[in-house]
Amino acid sequence: GEDVEQSLFLSVREGDSSVINCTYTDSSSTYLYWYKQEPGAGLQLLTYIFSNMDMKQDQRLTVLLNKKDKHLSLRIADTQTGDSAIYFCAESIVGGGADGLTFGKGTHLIIQP
Amino acid sequence: DGGITQSPKYLFRKEGQNVTLSCEQNLNHDAMYWYRQDPGQGLRLIYYSQIVNDFQKGDIAEGYSVSREKKESFPLTVTSAQKNPTAFYLCASSPSGQGAGEAFFGQGTRLTVV
Numbered sequence: 335g336e337d338v339e340q341s342l343f344l345s346v347r348e349g350d351s352s353v354i355n356c357t358y359t360d361s362s363s364t365y366l367y368w369y370k371q372e373p374g375a376g377l378q379l380l381t382y383i384f385s386n387m388d389m390k391q392d393q394r395l396t397v398l399l400n401k402k403d404k405h406l407s408l409r410i411a412d413t414q415t416g417d418s419a420i421y422f423c424a425e426s427i428v429g430g431g432a433d434g435l436t437f438g439k440g441t442h443l444i445i446q447p
Numbered sequence: 448d449g450g451i452t453q454s455p456k457y458l459f460r461k462e463g464q465n466v467t468l469s470c471e472q473n474l475n476h477d478a479m480y481w482y483r484q485d486p487g488q489g490l491r492l493i494y495y496s497q498i499v500n501d502f503q504k505g506d507i508a509e510g511y512s513v514s515r516e517k518k519e520s521f522p523l524t525v526t527s528a529q530k531n532p533t534a535f536y537l538c539a540s541s542p543s544g545q546g547a548g549e550a551f552f553g554q555g556t557r558l559t560v561v
Binding site for chain 2: 338342365367369374375376377378379382422435437438439440
């Protein structure tokens, strides 16, 4: 079955890089996503990567995909206080809708001054 | 501005009552979804609808009901049969077809049973 695993907490100092890791089990995943959830709010799509890609960069965000190990990471460069949130990894085996999405439990990113 | 709107933001329910959570989108998306989020948990799919007048059960549909009479609207009713309804409820929508499958989320409704 499908399962997406993430660490529950990550603490970093302001200005450092944050690396949030995720592992998934479904080898037929076609898209992998990172969502951000600020307190009391909905989820915001940050970025996604197609499973035939190894890396995707978008400003301060870098996504790395190791398909062999089924490992996905999100690197946030120069972490700021506004990056404090819960980050969800998700995979889709359908690629056509959110009914095919499987979410991890989320990693709470804590920023230390 | 296009978006997806949930209301109310906070909702209190007495035990034994049904309550309805509203979700409206003006993104012209065919598909809409309801998720439940509990502390320290991922999102769990309650119901989804790929097209007007059709909807499917998700992983935890028991105690919930939905309707999809209009493309823009997908209300969720939490019935008295739902034994533990206190949670954060998220509505989402996505375009149909073989796109990236990304979902656009509302701001959520926090339901508390008193």
